[in-house]
Amino acid sequence: MTIQFNDETFRDDYSFYNSERAIKRFPFPFHEDSYMYSVNMEQHRGGPVDSVYEKRFDVDEHYVSEMRDREMVLADDPLRCQSLPHMTLAGWDLLELIMVSKSEDYPDLFELHRDGNNWRWVNKPLGIDDSFVFLDETTLPYGPMEYITRQAQGDFCVLDQRDDNLWMDAGMVTTQADWSLDFDIGMNFFEWHAPVPLAHEKGIFVRALKFLLNIQQGAPARRLNWTMTVNPLLDTSPENYHKWGIQKTTLTPENLGAKQHLRVELQTFFRLPRSNALVFPIRCYLCSFQDLMTVPKWGRRLHRVIRDLPEELATYKGFIDNRPMMLDYLSKFDDGLPTSDGIWPDFETEPALQT
């Protein structure tokens, strides 16, 4: 299958858009009509054809433009990519994992040729053809983690495992839901999650950590997480919050459907073979409310989830002030009919909106 790459922006004029195909495969994060934190882990072993779960590292129509946006973020602020000195081997592990996965999963887009440690990597969408020596940093233009994550959508946290904990010791973080790698680097699992409300008390992080510490090579896991973003802005960083925060006040009942985006993170977890580190890719998908409403089931459900979400969560996710306006919009797409279980659109079985 050939992918038509969009030429689009995630800033300034926000020309980002989702094709009909991208809307249909959007990872809608609510499997029922309500939401509360849970350790919603499952094995990451493929999924329905053309879904975002199908490949190890999903490549979609936004790939080329997202990589261009990442380059701009890094030019402004190189501290978005950092790796503590003991994490270089894990960086090579990650480079190998991504190159092998992408060349196997998308042979028409990526090629990896290996002759011992002499490797050649071809990335056709980005026009890259590099030969280098595996495990020799001097043969790449960046460190191994930075090199490969400049060519892979989503943020990447590389977690060292020691003392029965996970440590945020390296990462490439330019499409984050308002957290700072530069501030959090070196923290353990509980510390970097410290600002999250309710979940500590519910024991979520203790259970999640237990699960993650036991992830084995070749048996990756995944979960979805979500928040809200006004405008399709990938770089919702704390560093730039003083600039983008005000955009939340630009919503009106007229522009809400186009401007308000549901932001979904496909989080996956892979054990790395040499370093025993854990890589935690956080892939961000954006979809405007008006595009989501083209799926009747999602329209009904999103209204119910947002309406019933506890206040602490709406505050933490940063949309408490806009919630009434969002509900006015969403309520028009909720006719009260029941919805089917699970996240999939179920076009064939779910009725159209009753008016």
Next chain:
Amino acid sequence: MSKFQFPQSIKSRPVYGTLEPREGSAHLFIADAHGAEAILDVATTSLMAKAHIIYIPKGEAFEDDLRALNAASFYAGPSYAAAEQRIHKALADAKMGLQVYLAGTEGVMGQAQNAAMQAGIPHTAIQTEHRGSTARRMQCVHCKGITEDVETDPFQCAHCGLHLFVRDHYSRRLAAYQGVRIDAEDHGNVPEPKGIYE
């Protein structure tokens, strides 16, 4: 001076204890202001025989009392920055079995802990005891500038001038709490500052 009880907080916020003498080949004490009292409380003749005290008085009158403990090595200096090279050397020269004791304000304990971590000592092996001012060392997440001794929330960044909300989220690596623009979603709407623990 009585010890301040910090309110319950999130998991990245440091928790401080009470210094206690430990077996060690050498003992490095780093303190500022009222942190001197914690050293005076824990000091014994045998501990002091192998002790190096680095003290930043910040206008408090404990220097003579500390000097009278007859530590093997003693230094009093005007600021953490002034003491920093001496701290790095003490840590670089350290042998196995060094014990590190930090006391005083969060800013000085945090920076000294960071120096010790860089020298390879796990943060969990370092003793800390808070004494005196509860002011915080803050990093502006926007301009990355550090503002020392912040006592109010919100406060104005000493570097970029933004008005910042004082978070409890703390970075050991930066030895600082995080400050985030408080009026980012409503420019100019800055509440009256009040004490962080009021």
